[in-house]
Amino acid sequence: MSIQRIQPQQTSTEWLNALQSSGHNLCLDELLAYRQLRTVQLGRQNRLPARGRGGSSLSKLKGRGMEFDEVRHYQSGDDIRAIDWRVTARTGKTHTKLFREEKERPLFFFVDLGPSMQFGSQLLFKSVQAAHVCAALAWQAAYRGDRIGGLVFNQRRHVEAKPLGRDKGVLRFLHHVTELNNEVGPMPVAGTFASNLKRLRQVVKTGAQVYLLSDFHQLNESMISDLRALSQHNAVQAILLSDPLEHELPQVQATRVQAVDEDFTREFWLGDKRTNAIYKQQSSTWLDKRVQLLAQARISTTSIDASQPLSLQWQELQR
Incomplete structure (x- = not known):
C-alpha cells in the first residue's frame, strides 16, 4: 500500500486519504505513516536523538x-x-x-480497545484514534532512543509487550494494537479494565513513562489506589479519547427516537432543547468526574477528539 505524506493542517478528508484509513478497522500501514513524523516535537522533551544504547x-x-x-x-x-x-x-x-x-527510559502504553472505545460518530472510532496517538508517540520515542512496550486489551483478552528498543519495539507493539482492535469477540467481560490496570502495576518497572489511552468509562473510585501507586514511581499521562456525540446531541429537527440495548428500551425526543440541555450537562459532569478521579491519583489528562485528524491536535500532546 502506498501511503501519502501526512501534512500539518490537512482537512479530515485529506488526512484519511493520506493514511488510507477506513476509520473503524486498523491496518499497520496507516500506523507506519507516523514514522515520517518522528522528528516532530509531539511530546514534552526537545532533545537530539540518542546514539547507540544511550537514551534521552x-x-x-x-x-x-x-x-x-x-x-x-x-x-x-x-x-x-x-x-x-x-x-x-x-x-x-x-x-x-x-x-x-x-x-534509556522505557515508554509503556496502556491501551483500552474495549467495547466503549469501538465507537465513532464522525471521522474515526476512538480505538483507531488511540492507535494513531500511540503510533505518533512511539515513533518519536524510538527516534530519541527510548524503548517501547505496552499492555493492550479488548473485551476478551490482553497482550503484553516488554519494552524493546529501535523500530523493532514499535513495530511489535503496533502489530498487537492492530490485531486486538480488529478482533471480533463475544460480549464484554465485567471488570476487564480494572483487572488490566492491576496487571499494569506488576509489569511496569520504576522510572517508566506511561501513557494511559482510554475513554475511562470504566474508571471508578476503587481504581484510584492502583493509579496512585503507578504514578508514585513513574511519569504517567492519561490520554482521554472522546467523540462529539458523547458531549452533545446533534442539532436536528425534533424527532421521537428509540434506543435499544439488549433488553433495555428507551424512547426520547431527539432535537428537543430540554433533552439536549440535560444530556449536555450530564455529559459534562461525567467528563469532569473522570478527570477528577485521575487527578486524585496525581495523573494529568490530555483530551483527544476522535472526530478531528490527529495532525490538528499536536498541541494537545505537547501539554
Missing part, C-alpha cells in the same frame, strides 16, 4: 554523564578532571562538577 531521559543518579547538574565541594576520590576551575578560583576552595547520567 535523565536518571536521578549523579556521576559522569552528558548533562551538567551542579557544583559541590571537592571530596576525596572525585575525578580531578571534573574540577570546576572557575568556581575554585573565585571561592578559593576546590569545587567539582556533577553530571546527571542519561539512560
Whole structure:
C-alpha cells in the first residue's frame, strides 16, 4: 500500500486519504505513516536523538554523564578532571562538577480497545484514534532512543509487550494494537479494565513513562489506589479519547427516537432543547468526574477528539 505524506493542517478528508484509513478497522500501514513524523516535537522533551544504547531521559543518579547538574565541594576520590576551575578560583576552595547520567527510559502504553472505545460518530472510532496517538508517540520515542512496550486489551483478552528498543519495539507493539482492535469477540467481560490496570502495576518497572489511552468509562473510585501507586514511581499521562456525540446531541429537527440495548428500551425526543440541555450537562459532569478521579491519583489528562485528524491536535500532546 502506498501511503501519502501526512501534512500539518490537512482537512479530515485529506488526512484519511493520506493514511488510507477506513476509520473503524486498523491496518499497520496507516500506523507506519507516523514514522515520517518522528522528528516532530509531539511530546514534552526537545532533545537530539540518542546514539547507540544511550537514551534521552535523565536518571536521578549523579556521576559522569552528558548533562551538567551542579557544583559541590571537592571530596576525596572525585575525578580531578571534573574540577570546576572557575568556581575554585573565585571561592578559593576546590569545587567539582556533577553530571546527571542519561539512560534509556522505557515508554509503556496502556491501551483500552474495549467495547466503549469501538465507537465513532464522525471521522474515526476512538480505538483507531488511540492507535494513531500511540503510533505518533512511539515513533518519536524510538527516534530519541527510548524503548517501547505496552499492555493492550479488548473485551476478551490482553497482550503484553516488554519494552524493546529501535523500530523493532514499535513495530511489535503496533502489530498487537492492530490485531486486538480488529478482533471480533463475544460480549464484554465485567471488570476487564480494572483487572488490566492491576496487571499494569506488576509489569511496569520504576522510572517508566506511561501513557494511559482510554475513554475511562470504566474508571471508578476503587481504581484510584492502583493509579496512585503507578504514578508514585513513574511519569504517567492519561490520554482521554472522546467523540462529539458523547458531549452533545446533534442539532436536528425534533424527532421521537428509540434506543435499544439488549433488553433495555428507551424512547426520547431527539432535537428537543430540554433533552439536549440535560444530556449536555450530564455529559459534562461525567467528563469532569473522570478527570477528577485521575487527578486524585496525581495523573494529568490530555483530551483527544476522535472526530478531528490527529495532525490538528499536536498541541494537545505537547501539554
